Structures are given as C-alpha cells and as structure tokens.
Amino acid sequence: MQTKINIFLKELLKSRWYPGIFRWPTAAVFAVIVYQLLFGDSSPHDNFGTAMTWIFWWSIIPLTFLVLGRFWCAICPFATLSDVIQKFVGNHRPVPRFLKKYGIWIIDFLYILITWNDHVFGMVENPRGSGIIMLLLITGVIISGAFFERRTWCRYLCFLGGLSGNYSRSASLELRGTPEKCQKCTVTACYKGGEKAPGCPMFEFPRTMQSNARCNFCGYCVKNCPNDSIKLSVRIPSKELWFIRKPRFDEAFLAVIIMGIVFVQNITMLDIWAQAQHHLEVFLGTNNYAITFTVIFAVAMSIPVALLYAASWFGSRLNKDSVHMNFARFGYALIPLDFAGHMAHNLFHLFAEGKSVFYSALSMFGFTSHPASTAVLSSGTIEIMQFLLLFLGAAGSVYTAYRIAKSSYGQTVRKKNSYIPYAVLLILLTLLNIYIFLLPMAHRT
Missing domain, CATH: 3.30.70 (Alpha-Beta Plaits)
Incomplete structure (x- = not known):
C-alpha cells in the first residue's frame, strides 16, 4: 500500500500540471478574499474574506503542515506573485548576508508583531484591517521578488514560512x-x-x-x-525531530515563541480575560489597552522561554553540555505539543464558527442571514477533540525528547536521562493547556 502511495506521489510531482493545477485556483480565491476584505461588508460576521481567512484557512493551515509538509508554500498566492514579479521585472540579486544570518529572528519578530497588532488594533474583527495587512504583505513580496533571486521572501522573511518550517519537521x-x-x-x-x-x-x-x-x-x-x-x-x-544533526538556537526559540503565542491567543478569548485586564489596569494605574495587553503579552511569551531555559539548565547538569546547546537541541521537542495546542485552539474556531463561511459566501450574492448558531459541532465534542489532540501532542513531544537524548548521548544512563527535565516541562505545559481549554472561550467574529 505504501509503495503505491509513493509511486502516486512521485508521478504527481513529475506531472507538468503540478503544482499549477493547485496554484492558480488558489490565487483566484485569494484575489476574491482580498477584494472582500477591502471592499466587502464592513461587518466581520458577513464578510467572506474574514470568514475564509480567519475561520477556515487559518484554522486548517497547521493541519496541512503536519500532513503535507510545506505543500501550502508551493501553491501560496504570495509565492505565485513572487514568481510572476521575478519573471517580468526581477533583478535576481543574491540574498543579503544579514537575511541568511538573521532570517529566523526576523520571522520571530514579525510573527510576534502581527499577533500584537491583531489584539491591539483588532485586525481579525476588522475586515479593512485584515485587508491592509494583506496589502502590506503583498508589497513586501513584490519588493523581494523584484530585487532578489528565487523565493527570498518565502525562505527568509515570511512568518507563515517560519511556522510551516517548524511544523513540517513533523510532517508525514x-x-x-x-x-x-x-x-x-x-x-x-x-x-x-x-x-x-x-x-x-x-x-x-x-x-x-x-x-x-x-x-x-x-x-x-x-x-x-x-x-x-x-x-x-x-x-x-x-x-525527523529525533535526529537533527545541527540544532539551531533560533529555530528552537521559534518553537517556544509559537507556544507563547498560542497561550496569548487562548487567554484573550477566555471569559476571565476582562476581569484579569481590569486588575492589571488597577495595578499599572492605566486603562490603556495597548499597555495592559503588551504587559500580559510579554509575560505569556516569557513563561515558556523561562521554563525551557530552566529545563535546559537541569539537563546540562546531567549531560554536561552547555545550557545554550540543551536549549537548542531539546527545543525541537516542543514542536508536536506546539502543533497540538495550536490546532486545538483552531478547532474551536473551525467547528464553533464554521458555518459563518457558508453564510458569508451567500452574503456576497445578497442573501444575508444571521443564524442563531454558526457551530458545526457541539462544545462537548470540540472539547473531546481538543483534549485528544493535546494528549497526542504531549506524548509525541515527550517521546521526541527521549529520542533526542538517546540519539545525542547513546546509552549512557546519566546523559540519556537528561530528557527527564524536558518531560516534566512538557507535562506542565500540557496541563496548563488543558486548564485553559476547560474555560469558556469567545468566538473570533
């Protein structure tokens, strides 16, 4: 069976129709989405671009990385635009050295910045805000494609490319x-x-x-x-995560950043968020949302980084490698749990608000409807799926930490057992995720 699948996949990749048969329909849908975000209904409940982007596409994209690797990057409209720009006006200059050296850090920064902007300026709740973000990204792609060779944007600057790069290491x-x-x-x-x-x-x-x-x-x-x-x-x-020969600190740091961002996304959707924000406002002496959110954002992002650093310190006592090397080597073990937490969060939007995609599509043709519920599945069913995902992600991460220790340090008991601090860390992060998902969440649009 597996041999037949491999043969089919190879023939697909060799076909002259691939990847264009997927790329151009995707580009057409993307054009409709951008138009709707900029000129469609101003209400996120009735805007097809908002529903398709944040309820459907953003919800399923992590799953595509796990199943198909970076296949999305082959058909991404931004990549298609970059290829077109290069064909007609490209200068094909070499990639600047600083992008090669600091590309992952730039991706980290952009991912954090976009998440911060989303919460401070309400990008998701505002179709025009989402449209402006799309235009800014399109501008970056055009500039990159016009000046630099190949897909410089996709490799060194795209925040989604960084996310897909991490998750695709776990791909099937x-x-x-x-x-x-x-x-x-x-x-x-x-x-x-x-x-x-x-x-x-x-x-x-x-x-x-x-x-x-x-x-x-x-x-x-x-x-x-x-x-x-x-x-x-x-x-x-x-x-693939079990046998990384040259672990990189920046890639491990991105894995931790993803964990922190998922925490932020979950916390700000909870019913207790308003109460927690009020207490922080009293403590800080300000009611400026940008300030209070930035403080909570920084704390939430710092927690997984600090915990991984602490686990790396304990691990270094056992395997005698530096804390920096332990952080880089075992940071990859967070990726399965990253995916599980991210996808569990997205399941809520996909199945609690999924029908909004259908109704917003109808609204483009003048058929406006506001159903009592946009849920596809009951909240109880969604919770079961979320907890199952978290369990699988935690098991995958703990086992990955064990295999990393085994492949790096062989059968020496003391060194092989250096995975234990990371197993404890991963269990703590899983329990924290479970607690958060037990609390009521608000809808995205």
Whole structure:
C-alpha cells in the first residue's frame, strides 16, 4: 500500500500540471478574499474574506503542515506573485548576508508583531484591517521578488514560512534523494534548474537535504533529476525531530515563541480575560489597552522561554553540555505539543464558527442571514477533540525528547536521562493547556 502511495506521489510531482493545477485556483480565491476584505461588508460576521481567512484557512493551515509538509508554500498566492514579479521585472540579486544570518529572528519578530497588532488594533474583527495587512504583505513580496533571486521572501522573511518550517519537521511526508544515485551524479539541475522546470525556489540542494523545513514539495527537482533519484515518501510523523544533526538556537526559540503565542491567543478569548485586564489596569494605574495587553503579552511569551531555559539548565547538569546547546537541541521537542495546542485552539474556531463561511459566501450574492448558531459541532465534542489532540501532542513531544537524548548521548544512563527535565516541562505545559481549554472561550467574529 505504501509503495503505491509513493509511486502516486512521485508521478504527481513529475506531472507538468503540478503544482499549477493547485496554484492558480488558489490565487483566484485569494484575489476574491482580498477584494472582500477591502471592499466587502464592513461587518466581520458577513464578510467572506474574514470568514475564509480567519475561520477556515487559518484554522486548517497547521493541519496541512503536519500532513503535507510545506505543500501550502508551493501553491501560496504570495509565492505565485513572487514568481510572476521575478519573471517580468526581477533583478535576481543574491540574498543579503544579514537575511541568511538573521532570517529566523526576523520571522520571530514579525510573527510576534502581527499577533500584537491583531489584539491591539483588532485586525481579525476588522475586515479593512485584515485587508491592509494583506496589502502590506503583498508589497513586501513584490519588493523581494523584484530585487532578489528565487523565493527570498518565502525562505527568509515570511512568518507563515517560519511556522510551516517548524511544523513540517513533523510532517508525514518527506522528499529526499537516493544516496546511492546522488553520490555518483555530477548534474546539478535539481538545484540550478533545467529544461523541464526552474531550480529549487527555496535554495535547497535535494541531494544533501535532510530536513523538511525548507522544502515546499514544488516538484521542480523531481522533474529535473536525470537519474530518477528524488522521491516523495510517507514516514512516521515527528521522526525527523529525533535526529537533527545541527540544532539551531533560533529555530528552537521559534518553537517556544509559537507556544507563547498560542497561550496569548487562548487567554484573550477566555471569559476571565476582562476581569484579569481590569486588575492589571488597577495595578499599572492605566486603562490603556495597548499597555495592559503588551504587559500580559510579554509575560505569556516569557513563561515558556523561562521554563525551557530552566529545563535546559537541569539537563546540562546531567549531560554536561552547555545550557545554550540543551536549549537548542531539546527545543525541537516542543514542536508536536506546539502543533497540538495550536490546532486545538483552531478547532474551536473551525467547528464553533464554521458555518459563518457558508453564510458569508451567500452574503456576497445578497442573501444575508444571521443564524442563531454558526457551530458545526457541539462544545462537548470540540472539547473531546481538543483534549485528544493535546494528549497526542504531549506524548509525541515527550517521546521526541527521549529520542533526542538517546540519539545525542547513546546509552549512557546519566546523559540519556537528561530528557527527564524536558518531560516534566512538557507535562506542565500540557496541563496548563488543558486548564485553559476547560474555560469558556469567545468566538473570533
């Protein structure tokens, strides 16, 4: 069965219709969404762009990363726009060194900034605000595509690309070259491009690639390979996280940042949020929402960072590596729990507000309706799904921490047991997530 799936996937990637058959319909829908955000109904309840972006697309996008890796990045409208701009006015300049060096940190900053703007300026609740964000992103893509080679924006600047890069490490698909064939090959068409397709848009050399983090499954290398060496195959989710040879502090830090952002998204949707905000206003002596939210935002973001640092300190006592190395190495273990918490949060929006996508689509054609409920599933069913996700994510993260310790330190008991502080950390974060999801949440639109 798996062999048949692998053959089907390879034939799909080699097809001349791929990925265009997915890319251009996606671009068309995206154009409608942007138009609706900018010129459609000003009410988020009736705006198709708001519903499609924040109720449907943003809710399911983490799941696509787990199942299909960075496939979204192959068909993303921003990537399509970048390719078009490069074709007609691109200067194809090399990527600046500072982007190569600090790209992940820029992505961290942009992800934090967009989340902060969402809560302070009400981006989600305001279709025009969402539209402006889209225009700003489009502007960045155009500038990047006009000046720099390949998909510089997608690789080094896109906050969603950073998120997908982390989650896709846990994906159930992987694209790799066959070592026996690639070692003998002297052709570089898989990277530079050839007659059948352009070169790798994400600056990856498939014959040496060992991670999903930068691969968008565009299929260009598969089309260009003269030896039929590169294949897309099914694998065990999260397996890649167990054997990362060169852990990076910035990538581990992004995993922790995602955890903090999920906490923020959940906390601000709780019924107790208004009460907590009032107490903070009294403590700070101000009723400025931007100030009070920034304080809570900073605290919520700092908690998982501080906890991982503490676990890394304890871990360093056992395996004798530096705290910095422990932070970088075991930070990847948070990714399955990151995904579970993120997806559990999104399940609420998808199934508690999912019908709003249908009704807002009708409103584009003049059929306005305000049903008593936009829920697809009952709150009890959604909670069960959320807790199941959290359990699977916690189990995946704890096991990943164990495998990281085992692959890094072998069978030495003291060093292998250095995963224990991280197991405790992951259990604490899971319990915190469970407590938050037990509390009533507000709808997004």
